Amino acid sequence: xxxxxxxxxxxxxxxxxxxxxxxxxxxxxxxxxxxxxxxxxxxxxxxxxxxxxxxxxxxxxxxxxxxxxxxxxxxxxxxxxxxxxxxxxxxxxxxxxxxxxxxxxxxxxxxxxxxxxxxxxxxxxxxxxxxxxxxxxxxxxxxxxxxxxxxxxxxxxxxxxxxxxxxxxxxxxxxxxxxxxxxxxxxxxxxxxxxxxxxxxxxxxxxxxxxxxxxxxxxxxxxxxxxxxxxxxxxxxxxxxxxxxxxxxxxxxxxxxxxxxxxxxxxxxxxxxxxxxxxxxxxxxxxxxxxxxxxxxxxxxxxxxxxxxxxxxxxxxxxxxxxxxxxxxxxxxxxxxxxxxxxxxxxxxxxxxxxxxxxxxxxxxxxxxxxxxxxxxxxxxxxxxxxxxxxxxxxxx
Numbered sequence: 003x004x005x006x007x008x009x010x011x012x013x014x015x016x017x018x019x020x021x022x023x024x025x026x027x028x029x030x031x032x033x034x035x036x037x038x039x040x041x042x043x044x045x046x047x048x049x050x051x052x053x054x055x056x057x058x059x060x061x062x063x064x065x066x067x068x069x070x071x072x073x074x075x076x077x078x079x080x081x082x083x084x085x086x087x088x089x090x091x092x093x094x095x096x097x098x099x100x101x102x103x104x105x106x107x108x109x110x111x112x113x114x115x116x117x118x119x120x121x122x123x124x125x126x127x128x129x130x131x132x133x134x135x136x137x138x139x140x141x142x143x144x145x146x147x148x149x150x151x152x153x154x155x156x157x158x159x160x161x162x163x164x165x166x167x168x169x170x171x172x173x174x175x176x177x178x179x180x181x182x183x184x185x186x187x188x189x190x191x192x193x194x195x196x197x198x199x200x201x202x203x204x205x206x207x208x209x210x211x212x213x214x215x216x217x218x219x220x221x222x223x224x225x226x227x228x229x230x231x232x233x234x235x236x237x238x239x240x241x242x243x244x245x246x247x248x249x250x251x252x253x254x255x256x257x258x259x260x261x262x263x264x265x266x267x268x269x270x271x272x273x274x275x276x277x278x279x280x281x282x283x284x285x286x287x288x289x290x291x292x293x294x295x296x297x298x299x300x301x302x303x304x305x306x307x308x309x310x311x312x313x314x315x316x317x318x319x320x321x322x323x324x325x326x327x328x329x330x331x332x333x334x335x336x337x338x339x340x341x342x343x344x345x346x347x348x349x350x351x352x353x354x355x356x357x358x359x360x361x362x363x364x365x366x367x368x369x370x371x372x373x374x375x376x377x378x379x380x381x382x383x384x385x386x387x388x389x390x391x392x393x394x395x396x397x398x399x
Contacts, residue, residue, distance in 0.1 A: 021399050027392035031385045036373030042217040042366040048316040052081025054398045055295050057176045060183050062297040062310045064172040065324050067203045069096055073117040077101050086111055090132035098174050099160040103128050134160040170201055171308055189255045190293055196280055197301055201326035204333045207341040208325035210349055216359040218313040224359050225298050226383040228259045234354050249382050250291055254390060257383035258291035264302050272340040274304040277328040294390050317363050
């Protein structure tokens with residue numbers, strides 16, 4: 003396996019001792035310790051995660067609904083890797099490219115836009131089709147000569163990044179070497195087969211973002227457990243109590259929680275159309291799962307949501323939240339107030355978590371904190387994540 007490119011001194015001083023600490027995550031839950039502090043606060047660890055957890059696997063980077071018309075383009079950066087998402091005017095397909103010109107590596111697109119024609123490099127005006135093929139290389143053979151016998155334009159297409167779409171979410175595997183998405187995430191795809199049906203989101207009421215000063219892993223950990231409900235989410239806990247929750251545990255893949263008392267309550271008196279053919283078990287059930295590394299998902303009978311955790315810095319993330327409904331008619335003006343009420347409810351829940359994950363981030367600077375303990379009953383979904391994380395990282399250090 004490729005090794006992270008630190009000097010021997012850095013490896014001896016930092017990575018090797020932390021490797022031994024990380025192995026404690028693999029113990030049975032009643033003996034295990036959490037991920038060591040340094041993995042939440044050190045730049046070396048953040049860069050290592052970008053290379054080995056994200057670059058070499060599948061992770062979420064965007065939503066299809068943000069590309070409503072041909073020519074829609076959006077640049078994103080994950081761990082400083084510049085990517086370009088685009089729905090081409092040529093075939094309406096969504097693709098992901100490296101957001102750099104093949105000439106000198108200039109960034110091509112800086113802001114979301116609707117392109118009418120080619121992708122043009124602002125440096126020397128090399129141009130590309132929206133499907134990636136190079137269109138023009140002005141003056142490449144000298145002033146007035148747009149060709150050169152030594153340059154093969156067939157080798158100058160934009161570099162496409164391997165991508166996959168599931169539940170309106172765009173995933174990428176930048177190094178192109180991971181097993182197929184359907185294979186990697188088969189356990190969850192099989193679990194939620196019943197939700198393989200159309201979903202609809204508007205462009206305003208059902209969409210919001212939150213910037214949070216915490217490490218991305220702490221956002222994952224907080225979402226995985228219901229242990230904190232009575233103290234952090236008193237409103238939610240008033241009708242979906244701690245005792246109404248069960249753990250979802252799938253070591254090596256995902257984890258989360260079940261609410262057995264999901265009962266929609268909207269003051270407008272308008273209720274959303276339910277997804278079809280769910281079965282009676284979903285009458286009062288909601289499932290809330292993290293698909294590792296960075297995707298938070300929630301499914302209920304009348305709506306679903308997706309939250310992409312975007313790691314910005316070691317101690318900063320952006321949460322990108324989208325809510326979806328079962329029928330396009332739910333996006334009409336008739337349901338606007340109910341959509342707004344539902345979005346406000348979820349936004350309140352996610353905002354209530356901010357001081358918790360920011361507080362845990364501050365706590366990770368405590369000298370001698372050993373990663374913490376797990377409740378064998380309440381924290382098993384978190385232990386699943388720590389186990390997954392440790393196994394992945396230990397493969398590379």
